[in-house]
Amino acid sequence: MTNSLPIMLSTALGRVFFVTGYILCLFLADCHKVPPNALTTVPILDQNSQMGVNTGYFPQVWTDQKQITLAREYGCRTFRTGLFHNVLEQWGYEEKRQALLFASQLGLVDVVGILGYPSPQAQDTINQCPGNTATTFIGLYLPAWKGPSTINEQNTYALYVWKVANTFKGLIRIYEVWNEPDAGWGGLQKGQQGNWWEAPPPPCQTGLKAPIFTYIRMLRITNEVVKKVDPDALVAVGGLGWPAYLDAVCRYTDQPDSGIVDHNLYPLTGGAYFDCMSFHAYPHQYAMGSTDTFPARCYSNIAIDGFWQRKCQLEQVLLHYGFDNVKYPKKNWICSEFNLPRISSKGPWANPDIQTDFAIKALASASGQGVSQMHFYALSDGGHFAETDSEFAFMGMFPPLDTTIFSQPKPHPIALALKQLKQLTEGFRFNAMHTADLKLPECLSGSAFEDKNGQIALILWQNDLDHRPKGDPVFNLPEKWRTRHWTCYPIGSAYALEPNEIHQEYMLIPEYPVLLKTNGYWH
Secondary structure, rough: OOHHHHHHHHHHHHHHHHHHHHHHHHHHHHHOOOOOOOOOOOOOOOOEEEEEOOOOOOOOEEEEHHHHHHHOOOOOOOOOOOOHHHHHHHOHEEEEHHHHHHHHHOOOOEEEEEEEOOOOOOOOOOEOOOOOOOOOOOOOOOOOOOEEEEEOOOHHHHHHHHHHHHOOOOOOOOEEEEEOOOOOOOOOOOOOOOOOOOHHHHOOOOOOOOOHHHHHHHHHHHHHHHHOOOOOEEEOOOOOOOHHHHHHHHHHHOOOOOOEEOOOOEOOHHHHHOEEEEEEEEEOOOOOOOOOOOOOHHHHHHHHHHHHHHHHHHHHHHHHOOEOOOOEOEEEEEEEOOOOOOOOOOOOOOOHHHHHHHHHHHHHHHHHOOOOEEOOOOOEOOOOOOOOOOOHHOOOEEEOOHHHOOEEEEEEHHHHHHHHHHHHEEEOOHHHHHHHOOOOOOOOEEEEEEOOOOEEEEEEEEEEEOOOOOOOEEEEEHHHHHOOOOEEOOHHHHOOOOOEEEEEEEEOOOOOEEEEOOOOOOO
């Protein structure tokens, strides 16, 4: 008989090496597997646009819970809040978690959380813009992972996102990477010297004060970490306003020197790393001029026209890069900051009536434009006119909260109009088919909404942009609704006027927006 012991040992060792090698292959495959990205799958937001607001920071005086309560009372179904690293690391994550749990109990949904702003201990000291330190994190280009599910603590940004995503899972739906990283000189067109369409935006010309490749790196890490923890959450760009910056995000990778594709280390351009296109638009800055050249009734229409033009410009960039539901999934859309100032010395467009009518028109048209959330800037004013002439200080729904008693809020007209809109449209959803059936004349704009009981609400307004002298235009009710009882509610700047019954098949639409609503079933 031959000695079989060596053969048995050899066979056993071979099996051990095979199993070990197989496990190692699985580990390496998991480490190098391309994480979920927006080129293949994008979670979908509710397409019925929700009104939201940017809350502020008023420690001890106005807690997050108090601000959330006020926002909900005046019509908000969602809100945008800071999850800043420098604040959470100093004051702890649990206080914010309790505020978000409170918001959920009040029925606020799909909350937006802003990521970024490192604490001094985590901030990178690299100076890529003389005189300005970039607001980026230490170790950003280190691997995000030490293993399939183990975060690399040396990458301080990955660690921060990991902590945020685990703490706020189910409470934050949209993680917005920074706020306005593109704030700067992004308005130059192709062919103009220094434009951002044909070269990377210089760090000194942007709000981030860091290269565009760094911003894409943060999008990539946020996408990897958030999707690992909460696959239903969305990653958004940080409230962009310049189409040229969005183009740069979509054409470069996170390769740190030039943003070129490296199929091993930097395989995808920035469009792969966000599900949600978050934009900011303040049309008084670019669409409305500084002289009194139009009748007052026109300014809210000029603003709304400029607002949707900016959205269209950004959308054209995404379509150019294939985010069209054919090549790649379309992005979700939110507007995480918008408004007009109530007071300013810089133009005739700053008054409460224009601000309020613009707000109503923007909200009414948002669903038809494919925008799921509209967040006002801001819940409260940021100053007093005697102290500042910054128009951004006078966009609040309320006076500065640090001088306001919680039990005695003093709403500005915009807040009162939004509260009325909430009361009249609670439970109604945008209906594209009914909107098409309105067959509005060229001089009118509007949208149709329906509730679960089949009741209809129509929001209508004049949309003239010039000086054409004319009387109030006529709206004819579609034939299918002519047997219903209708009430006309003045809204927007006319929120305080009394409603009236409609007893004919047509009505004149005044200079302010109106809401027509059925108050009975079919006869």
